[in-house]
Amino acid sequence: MRIERALPILALLLGLGATGVMAQQPVPAPAQQRSVLVTGGTVHVGDGRVIDEGAVGFRNGKVDFVGYAYGVTATYDTIIQVAGKHVYPGFIAADATLGLEEIEAVRASVDKQDIGRFEPEMRTLIAYKADSRVVPTVRTNGVLIAQIAPRGLVIGGTSSIVQLDAWDWEQAAVKVDDAVHLNWPAAYQRSGWWAEPGETDNEKRDERAQRLEELRTFFRRAKAYAQVKVPEAYDLRLEAMRGLFDGSKALFVNANAAKEITEAVQFAKAEGVKRLVIVGGHDAWRVADLLRENKVDVVLRRLHSLPMRPEEDIDLPYRLPALLKERGVRFCLGYMGDMETMGLRNLPFLAGTAAAYGLSPEDALRSITLDAAAVLGVDDRMGSLAVGKDATLIVSAGDALDMRGNQVVHAFIQGRRIVLDDHHQQLYRMYKQRLEQGQ
Numbered sequence: 001m002r003i004e005r006a007l008p009i010l011a012l013l014l015g016l017g018a019t020g021v022m023a024q025q026p027v028p029a030p031a032q033q034r035s036v037l038v039t040g041g042t043v044h045v046g047d048g049r050v051i052d053e054g055a056v057g058f059r060n061g062k063v064d065f066v067g068y069a070y071g072v073t074a075t076y077d078t079i080i081q082v083a084g085k086h087v088y089p090g091f092i093a094a095d096a097t098l099g100l101e102e103i104e105a106v107r108a109s110v111d112k113q114d115i116g117r118f119e120p121e122m123r124t125l126i127a128y129k130a131d132s133r134v135v136p137t138v139r140t141n142g143v144l145i146a147q148i149a150p151r152g153l154v155i156g157g158t159s160s161i162v163q164l165d166a167w168d169w170e171q172a173a174v175k176v177d178d179a180v181h182l183n184w185p186a187a188y189q190r191s192g193w194w195a196e197p198g199e200t201d202n203e204k205r206d207e208r209a210q211r212l213e214e215l216r217t218f219f220r221r222a223k224a225y226a227q228v229k230v231p232e233a234y235d236l237r238l239e240a241m242r243g244l245f246d247g248s249k250a251l252f253v254n255a256n257a258a259k260e261i262t263e264a265v266q267f268a269k270a271e272g273v274k275r276l277v278i279v280g281g282h283d284a285w286r287v288a289d290l291l292r293e294n295k296v297d298v299v300l301r302r303l304h305s306l307p308m309r310p311e312e313d314i315d316l317p318y319r320l321p322a323l324l325k326e327r328g329v330r331f332c333l334g335y336m337g338d339m340e341t342m343g344l345r346n347l348p349f350l351a352g353t354a355a356a357y358g359l360s361p362e363d364a365l366r367s368i369t370l371d372a373a374a375v376l377g378v379d380d381r382m383g384s385l386a387v388g389k390d391a392t393l394i395v396s397a398g399d400a401l402d403m404r405g406n407q408v409v410h411a412f413i414q415g416r417r418i419v420l421d422d423h424h425q426q427l428y429r430m431y432k433q434r435l436e437q438g439q
Contacts, residue, residue, distance in 0.1 A: 025131055026422075028165050032415030034077035035059035038395060039069045041082035046089040046369040046384030048362045056087055058391030061415035066385045080410060082395050088365065089385050090144030090392040090413065091400075092372035093347050094299045095181075095252065095279050095334045098138060098146050099128040099162070101341040113152035118218050120180045120240035122157030124148045128169040134341055135164050136422035141345045142394045142408050144418075145174065147376055149181055149252070154215070156181045158240055159252070161376055163392070165413045175378055179277070180244060184255040184264050185211040212263075219271040247274035250377065254336075256301065256308060258283035265294055277375060279334065282308045285320060288327030297375040298324060298331040300367075303350045305337060315357065321367060322358025332372035352401035364401060391415040 036058055043054030045066065055072050057065035065072060102109035111127045128148050138146075144164050150156035158177045166172035185208050222241035225231060243249030251273045253264040261278055265287075268276040278284060281298040284291060291298065300320055307316045324331045333350045335343060347368055355364035373383025382390045392413050398405025411418040 024426075025133065026136055026419035028167050028171070029413070029416035029418055032059070032061050032391070032417075035075075036078045036080065036391075036412070036415070036417075037065070037072060037076035038080045038082055038087055038393070038410070039072065041085040041087045041395065043087045043385065044089075044362065044365055045386070046365060047386075048366065050362065053083075054087065056385050056391075056393060058412070058415050061391055063385060063387055063389050063391050066387060080395075082410070084397075085409065086396045086398065086400060087385070088142065088394050088396065088400055089369045089383060090394055090411070091142045091348055091368045092332070092376070092383065093138075093143050093146040093335065093344055093368075094332050094372055094376055095149045095159075095336060096146045096344055097149065097151060097341050098135060098164075098344055099130065099132045099148055100124060100150075102129070102132060102134065104339060104341070112150060113156065114150070115153075117153055118155045118237060119153055119157055120155050121236045122150060123160070123177060124150050124157060125160035125162070125169050125173060125176060128160070128162060128172060130162075130166045130168050130172045133423050134344075136419075137342070137424055138345045138347075139164050139411060139418060140408060140420055140422050140425070141348055141406055142396065142400050142411070143344060143347055144392050144394070144411065144413050145373075145378075145382060146344075147178065149179075152183070154183055154185075154211075155218075156183065158249070161378060163413050165416065165418050174381075175376070177240075177243070177249065178377060179250040179252045180241060181252045181279075182215075182254070184253050184260050185215075187257050187259040187263075212267075215267070216271070219267075219273075223272055244273050250275040250277050252277045252279050252299070254279045256280040256282040258286045261287050262290060265290055265296055269294065275377075279336070281324075281331070282317075282320070284329060284331070285323035285327060288324065288329050291329045292327065296329075298329060299334040299375060300324070300331050302335050302337045302340075303333065303353050304346070318353050318357040321354040321364070325359060325363060330371055330374060331367065332375045333367045348401050348406060349403050352399075352403070355401060361401065 039055035043051040053069050055069040057076055097112045100112040114122050147159050147161045149159040159179050161175040161178055162172035163174050222238045223245055225238040226242040226245045244251050255261045255264050255278055277297045279299045280301045282301055284298045303317050305317050335347055351364040351368050355361045370383040373379035382392050394408050395410035397407040397409055400406045
């Protein structure tokens with residue numbers, strides 16, 4: 001009896017072991033040792049320039065050449081010929097929950113929201129799961145940098161910026177505690193759902209006024225606390241807010257309606273916040289003058305979504321980037337919404353949609369490269385292919401902003417060559433092999 005019971009258990013363990021081998025995570029790449037030259041392809045610099053038959057060289061994790069292939073004079077240890085292919089800066093995802101959520105339906109694997117109301121001290125960085133199985137699926141489409149942001153609450157916490165090839169969150173960190181995230185009280189209450197939207201009414205005025213007053217009180221306490229370098233009593237929450245008043249942190253405010261955006265800008269200005277970024281920004285184009293005059297950037301809501309109001313044009317979300325570009329407001333693209341973690345791999349295709357609805361292809365590229373880096377405050381290190389910046393780049397067989405052409409064949413983060421394999425590809429190979437064997 002013992003042997004009979006042991007055999008099925010042994011078979012199960014062997015099966016699990018085999019599955020583990022098939023679904024193993026790519027090992028993070030070691031630091032760059034040998035210099036590399038990627039040459040012969042179409043180089044999309046990220047700042048609007050395109051170099052045909054160009055080359056990008058890098059050593060010690062930094063770019064040291066960008067230009068035409070015939071202009072290379074230095075010697076490189078490794079030369080990668082990419083004729084007929086496209087070279088891009090690594091794509092950057094702003095306001096993402098990657099690494100905080102593994103399976104949306106499994107509560108124990110979701111760590112993007114805490115409890116409370118005003119919790120700026122909650123740091124997403126230490127919750128970031130560098131070995132998440134989702135991360136390689138995002139890298140495969142060219143997304144190599146992400147701002148890991150909290151969700152929920154009035155003040156949900158503090159985000160950080162990471163690179164997507166690391167053993168742990170400490171190695172992943174690119175910019176630690178870059179921004180505090182605030183959800184602005186909704187100006188309107190909507191009933192129904194996306195297929196059958198109901199009436200839109202003004203939210204209860206007294207309740208909303210109380211929420212706004214609580215926000216003002218909290219910010220004024222935080223500002224007063226920040227003016228004292230060594231406070232008598234250390235306050236964790238207020239300490240996390242300190243950077244908003246000296247410019248070392250940005251305030252990311254989730255707001256979509258024009259009224260909400262206007263209120264958020266006026267609030268930040270009145271309370272002494274040095275740098276404000278609007279997240280969502282469906283109506284940002286309607287208040288573009290206000291945003292431009294106050295140097296407020298926007299992380300646009302997911303373009304592949306329905307308009308916010310039933311009376312709006314169905315293609316309005318697709319045209320939002322072009323509308324902001326026309327009005328001189330700097331923006332980048334976000335992917336907040338349902339199934340946002342697993343869907344983040346589609347970020348370059350949002351840029352492709354923007355290119356089909358009014359933006360030039362290179363301006364669309366900027367929205368997930370250089371402009372995204374500028375919105376996040378890291379454009380001095382990444383976002384474009386420039387001498388002295390991190391060698392974070394991809395090579396695609398076709399147009400990386402088009403789902404028909406996006407086929408990333410090489411990827412480098414800080415000069416390290418990344419393994420382009422993921423759970424999806426492993427399952428594809430496994431079941432393809434089963435079909436070939438006729439099982």
